[in-house]
Amino acid sequence: MLRKAPLNLLLMLSASVAVGQSLTFQDGVNGYDSTVDTEFRAANPTDPQDEKEFVSIDEFDGGFQTQGALRFENLFGGANGIPNGVDILFAELQVFVTSNTDANAVIGFHRVLGPDLNRAQGSGVWGNDDTWFSLGGDLIPDGAGLLDGDPIFADGLEASINPDSTLPAASNTLSNRLLTINVTSSLEAWAAAGSVSASNAANLGWAINNNTGNGWDFLSAEYGTADPVAAQAFAAARSFPSFLDLRPKLTVVYAGAAGQGDIDLDGDVDLADYQILLNNMAIELNGAIDPGDPGDLDFDRDVDLADFKIFKNVFPGGAAGFARAVAVPEPAGVLLALVAVGGVVAARRR
Ligand SMILES: [Ca+2]
Ligand SMILES: [Ca+2]
Ligand SMILES: [Ca+2]
Ligand SMILES: [Ca+2]
Known part of the structure; x- marks a missing residue:
């Protein structure tokens, strides 16, 4: 002050x-509506989950795995996107977490690298219609009762082997609040690969994995659709102006x-x-x-x-x-300058 x-x-x-150095992307805000988020549930292997108002990621959910996936489309080009060719300085994902996970869990955001290479149904990039089964998820439990692998494998072909980003471990046990994940490296990769295309085909989003059976849940881009009054009350009780504030939000800073x-x-x-x-x-x-x-x-x-x-x-x-x-003249310097000018004037008068 x-x-x-x-x-x-x-x-x-x-x-x-x-x-306009900082841009945000959040469904329902400033005309943006291009978030794709869903989960692939082995417990419901053929049912799309994209309309759910939260996304759960869980390695062992009642004996079944659930993998999450998230993509913000139309990030680059156009009137409201990131200008092509700029330097990405920073990017952050913010989600409202409703169920925390174990302190030692790794919540990994694996950058999807290509259209799914091992589909059972459909074709092309993962989307809202996809399920555990359509993307080739295993349907036969192994000896430990687990389904092997994930619909989108972290194998260096379908998604990055190591996560581009992880939830900070200090945030693992927090819930009922907004949490942030630094996703700068993913945005740098997408900007570099997709800078020539407004549709930016290189941006295939993230497959999200949890290596524990303590499910990690965040509110989805559909949050508040079914009952906006209840969602607004939930948001207001937590001092958020709008329930839209609780949907996944991507902030990108560029130079x-x-x-x-x-x-x-x-x-x-x-x-x-x-x-x-x-x-x-x-x-x-x-x-x-x-x-x-x-x-x-x-x-x-x-x-x-x-x-x-x-x-x-x-x-x-x-x-x-x-x-x-x-630099501006110091007050003392201004006085000296005036004295000098006065001296010159005085000298001329003589
Ligand atoms: Ca969704
Ligand atoms: Ca600052
Ligand atoms: Ca949990
Ligand atoms: Ca300038």
């Missing part, structure tokens, strides 16, 4: 500037050609960008904003002096270049 007074002086110098400090995306890093950072620092010292919102250069949901430090270093010429750019 103490920092606000001097910053407010600078605020008066600028009009608001539209900036224009001039890099991370080009907050207004006009191709340079200059004092106009600095002004936006200052404006937002005055009101967002302690978040909560979306990571990477204008001025949040370290993606930690605020605009503070840590972001300012980064900005100085990415300014042309670094911190010294920044100091020169913002």
Whole structure:
């Protein structure tokens, strides 16, 4: 709060500037409706689960496995997508978890690498109509009572062997709240592969695995469809303005050609960008904003002096270049200049 007074002086110098370095994708918000999420249940091997209002991931659910899958489509290009060719700086998935898992569980987000190569039915990329059976899930339990493998194998062909991202272990035992998963590496891969195509066929989403029998559940993109009144009451009781806030949300932060400090995306890093950072620092010292919102250069949901430090270093010429750019005459210097001018005038009068 103490920092606000001097910053407010600078605020008066600028009009608001539209900036778009951070984009969010969440069903029902800002016209976005392209989330595909479902689970593949061995207990219901031929029944699509895409209309369920939560997604469960469980290695041993009453003797049966359940694999989750999630994809945000239409991420790239078009009026509302990530511009093609930009650098992805940061990406985060946020889900509202309704059932936690074991402290030592690994909730892995395996990037899907290709159309399913071992289907029993259908063709092409996994989608809402798919089931445990259609994607080739095993139907005959082994000696331990488990169905082997998963419909989407983490074999380096159907999905990445190692997860691109995991739920932070510290979040494993938390529920009834929004939890975040850093998915920057997946977005970097999709941007690199799909930058030439608006449909971005390279983005096939994630297969989500749980290596324990303590199911991990999150609310799906359909949350609130069946009973929006009840969903709204549930959200309001937890201080969320809308039940839409509880659906899966992807936030992507990218940089224009001039890099991370080009907050207004006009191709340079200059004092106009600095002004936006200052404006937002005055009101967002302690978040909560979306990571990477204008001025949040370290993606930690605020605009503070840590972001300012980064900005100085990415300014042309670094911190010294920044100091020169913002240099204004010191009051003492102004007085000396006036004395000098007065001296010249006095000398001429003689
Ligand atoms: Ca769904
Ligand atoms: Ca659980
Ligand atoms: Ca700029
Ligand atoms: Ca920050």
